[in-house]
Amino acid sequence: MEKKTFAQKVDAFLMKDETFILLIMGAAAAIFAGTFMYIKFGTGAFNDIAIVQMLRDGLDGGDFAAAAGFAAGFLIARVLEGPLVGILDIGGSLMTGVGIGIPALLLSMGVTMPFDNILFALVTGAVIGLVLGAVIIGIRKLVPDGVAVGGTSIMMGAGNATGRYLGPMIIVAACQYNVWAGIGSIIGGAIFYKLGKEMTGGAILGAMILGAFFL
Amino acid sequence: MNVEVILYSVIIGVIGGGCIAAGAARMFHAPEIQAMGAFRTLGEFNACNGDPVAHFSFGLGFFFSAAASALGAGALSGDVFHRIVPNWAAASLLVKNRNVEETIQNPRKMMMAGSVIGALIVTFLNTMATIIPEKLSLIANNVLTPATGWMLNPVMPAIFWLAAIDAGRYTGMWGTILGGISALVSGNAVPGIVLGILIGKSAEENGYKSGIVKVLIAIVVVMFIAIAYFRGFFAKLGL
Numbered sequence: 001m002e003k004k005t006f007a008q009k010v011d012a013f014l015m016k017d018e019t020f021i022l023l024i025m026g027a028a029a030a031i032f033a034g035t036f037m038y039i040k041f042g043t044g045a046f047n048d049i050a051i052v053q054m055l056r057d058g059l060d061g062g063d064f065a066a067a068a069g070f071a072a073g074f075l076i077a078r079v080l081e082g083p084l085v086g087i088l089d090i091g092g093s094l095m096t097g098v099g100i101g102i103p104a105l106l107l108s109m110g111v112t113m114p115f116d117n118i119l120f121a122l123v124t125g126a127v128i129g130l131v132l133g134a135v136i137i138g139i140r141k142l143v144p145d146g147v148a149v150g151g152t153s154i155m156m157g158a159g160n161a162t163g164r165y166l167g168p169m170i171i172v173a174a175c176q177y178n179v180w181a182g183i184g185s186i187i188g189g190a191i192f193y194k195l196g197k198e199m200t201g202g203a204i205l206g207a208m209i210l211g212a213f214f215l
Numbered sequence: 216m217n218v219e220v221i222l223y224s225v226i227i228g229v230i231g232g233g234c235i236a237a238g239a240a241r242m243f244h245a246p247e248i249q250a251m252g253a254f255r256t257l258g259e260f261n262a263c264n265g266d267p268v269a270h271f272s273f274g275l276g277f278f279f280s281a282a283a284s285a286l287g288a289g290a291l292s293g294d295v296f297h298r299i300v301p302n303w304a305a306a307s308l309l310v311k312n313r314n315v316e317e318t319i320q321n322p323r324k325m326m327m328a329g330s331v332i333g334a335l336i337v338t339f340l341n342t343m344a345t346i347i348p349e350k351l352s353l354i355a356n357n358v359l360t361p362a363t364g365w366m367l368n369p370v371m372p373a374i375f376w377l378a379a380i381d382a383g384r385y386t387g388m389w390g391t392i393l394g395g396i397s398a399l400v401s402g403n404a405v406p407g408i409v410l411g412i413l414i415g416k417s418a419e420e421n422g423y424k425s426g427i428v429k430v431l432i433a434i435v436v437v438m439f440i441a442i443a444y445f446r447g448f449f450a451k452l453g454l
Binding site: 007030077089096156204 | 273
């Protein structure tokens with residue numbers, strides 16, 4: 001048996017399918033604890049303003065139905081989709097589902113213990129992650145190999161193709177927003193393109209630099 | 216400054232940033248192993264194409280808008296884990312080594328970089344978001360929000376839809392029907408098209424009599440009814 005270095009062992013471990021359960025536990029714990037931070041300190045929720053506002057409405061008014069209903073739909077859809085396509089969408093499943101939906105559900109039932117301190121919050125999040133991870137890996141084991149693979153390569157191709165659109169979209173958005181931001185994004189994008197770098201980065205930097213001077 | 220907030224932010228950032236960056240690196244090895252992130256994160260990663268400056272500036276733009284959101288509402292935005300942590304982790308690794316297989320596609324290295332960057336970003340946003348000039352946040356927000364919004368809808372639905380059609384009649388038909396239903400019920404066609412491609416491809420390879428295809432169809436039907444119910448779709452029919 002050849003000897004492996006510690007780094008190689010970790011590499012092999014992190015490339016195992018089942019390790020996903022540990023990764024989702026950590027991610028869910030952090031996101032759930034972020035919501036605990038938001039409830040306790042008013043900052044730290046890992047979601048966009050509009051969605052966090054739904055939880056805020058619940059905290060202020062006591063009616064968590066909107067937040068729980070909105071987030072539950074996302075959670076169910078993403079957890080079923082994730083194992084079938086191989087990529088779990090952390091936005092719908094964890095940030096919205098675990099970060100907003102489950103806290104709303106718990107609070108609506110009067111369960112406040114997970115929000116008492118950071119440790120309880122992390123543990124609760126990790127347990128939720130464990131359940132989700134087990135369901136996802138379970139679905140992967142139940143669906144026989146070879147079924148989803150043909151479809152996944154099509155989706156990977158489409159996912160890769162979408163990235164190419166971002167640079168042009170940023171320049172168009174900058175031009176619609178403001179003349180100077182637009183000019184900056186065109187110059188930045190062109191310079192980066194000429195240098196053989198990705199246009200996206202140049203367009204953002206250009207828009208911000210010229211915008212900062214002239215806006 | 217509140218010591219408790221700093222301490223908690225570091226803990227949350229290390230755990231979340233590390234796990235999510237590792238999950239993002241695994242996207243390059245999906246579907247063989249289960250990854251986490253998003254198709255759009257993978258697309259954006261590929262758009263930056265292993266260029267550290269592109270990864271960094273893409274993350275930077277979202278960092279400014281996240282700071283604005285943190286300051287205004289205490290919401291750090293979904294972009295912290297979707298975009299800033301993965302892209303800055305990638306950028307930090309690529310500075311030393313431009314080989315993507317040894318950097319952003321390696322879950323261990325991404326996990327280490329992600330936990331450091333996660334701790335820094337979460338702590339910064341929770342404590343010091345005020346020092347970002349308002350003007351920069353405003354510009355970043357006004358440029359990136361529409362651009363990434365268009366990516367989500369309609370660019371991605373169109374690309375996935377065309378990919379489904381180009382992959383054959385089975386995937387084209389299922390993608391069209393489920394994509395349409397998904398757009399109606401959930402507001403975005405991509406989840407439906409993705410499932411349509413899976414069902415169509417499975418039906419093409421195994422036939423409709425196969426048990427797997429039936430199970431997939433049953434799951435999708437139940438799922439869409441559940442989503443429609445939770446999002447109040449049936450009330451909109453006005454029956």
